[in-house]
Amino acid sequence: MEERAALRQPVPGDRATVAGGLLRIEKIYHEPDVAAYERGCEILARFPDAERVEVPSHWNIPELHGDEGGVGEWNRTKKTVLVLGAKKGLQVRPFYRSCDFIAPSQANGCAMACSYCYVARRKGYANPITAFVNIGGIMGAVERHASKQGMKLEGTQADESLWVYELGTNSDLSVDAAVSDNVRDLVGLFRELPNAKATFATKFVNREMLDYDPRGGTRLRFSLMPPETSKLVDVRTSPVEERIRSINDFVEAGYEVNVNFGPVIVKDGWREDYAGLFSMLDDWLSPAAKAQLAAEVIFLTHTRELHEVNLKWHPKGEELLWRPDLQEFKTSQASGDKVLRYERNAKRALVAEFRETLAERLPYCRVRYAF
Incomplete structure (x- = not known):
């Protein structure tokens, strides 16, 4: 087995808080x-004092994934529980929005608790971080795939000259980086690949990542929404103001930094709220950050199942998320799930309003896609 090492004893001291x-x-x-x-x-x-519980599979933990009563401990579980396993499937999959390909994930689950997040539906209640320990195999799969692609001869929505690999569809890598060196290793890999770059979205500011030396090989996308809305639905995340204030530093450290306006949640005064958010960005960003800025715009998607779970731990947020008067059910092309989205004809107008406001306030911000 790759990466074999003798079992080492935990080091003394309490490093459980990260x-x-x-x-x-x-x-x-x-x-x-x-x-x-x-x-x-x-x-x-790294966590020598933590209780250790052996399980047959990271997908098979009944007290985490099958206990409906666990919803009452939603945030405590995310704070205090970690799962370790080996990633079994190492396939690289094509995609067409934020990237050209989706890399095998180095983790899934999340310590944060955004009430609209689809990841919580994957493993049941709470779904804390699962870190994958076979990082060598994961990186090897990506490196082999990139080598087979050769140089990118024709640009795509993701990038004009480099193949873009999404690293974070199932977790937030800025938090994962506080658990292990998986993210540091991946940033290092893409620093050296001549034809590819990494990308991931995040709602957490991890300033230790400023020392990773990405040299342009990693595109970090800060997810943003108006601060007052974020305070209600972006549970356990870095404040929006902190995310914005960190952008210049990450650009200076060698990252490409884009923004992800998502999910866009429609409520009374939403357009004015976003105008304020755009002004905040414009006031803070350095000329270098503005010169490379691009955005993705994603309007809210919800499900009845997630709505019912949220009512048991965070009902206040559902006043914004669950709006059957504005939404309609539709089968997702990506997952095949039945999801709730803003009504199709109304959404066209909403997307147009958003793009118009963005163009007025941040004319230099290129929109990669909006839907």
Whole structure:
């Protein structure tokens, strides 16, 4: 087995609190062989006082994934529980919006608790971080795939000259980076690939990542919405103002920094709220940050299942998210799930309003896509 290492004893001291207190790991569920991987040993040693519970699979933890009563402990579970396993499927999949390809994930789940997030539907209740310890295999799959692509001869929506690999469809890598060196290793990989760059969206400011030296090989996308709305639905995330204030620093550190306006939540005064957000960006961004700025715009998608779960732990947020008077059910082309989206004809006008406001306030911000 690759990356084998002798099982090391936990190092003395309490290092359970990471990510500025967002995580305080008290229990680690782990697959039987995680200590056979160097990365597994490193993570276990980082949280020496955490209770360890062996499980057959990171997908098979009934007390996390099948216990409906666990919804009452939603935020505590995300703060105190970590899952370790090995990523089984290492396929690279084509995509067409934020990237050209989706890389095998180095983690799934999240310590944050955005009430609109589809990731919570994947593994049931709370869905804390699962970190994958076979990072060598994950990186090898990406490197081989990029090598087979050769140079990019024709531009796509994702990038004109480089193949773009999405790293973060199932987790937030800025938080994952506080758990292990998986993200540092991936940034290092894309620093060296001549024909590819990495990308991921985030709602957390991890300033330790400023030292990763990406040299333009990683596109970080800060997800943004009006601060007052974010305070209600972006649970356990960095404040929007902090995300904006960090953009110049990440550009200076060698990242390409874009923004992700999503999900756009329609409510009374939403257009004025976004005009204020755009002005905040314009006031703060440096000339270098403005010169490379691009955006993705994604209007809210919701589901009845997630709505019912949210009512049990965060009903206030559902006053904004669950709007059957404005929404309609539709089958998602990406997942095949039945989802609730803003009514089709009304949404066209909403998207047009958003783009008009953005063009007025941030004329230099290129829109990669809006839907």
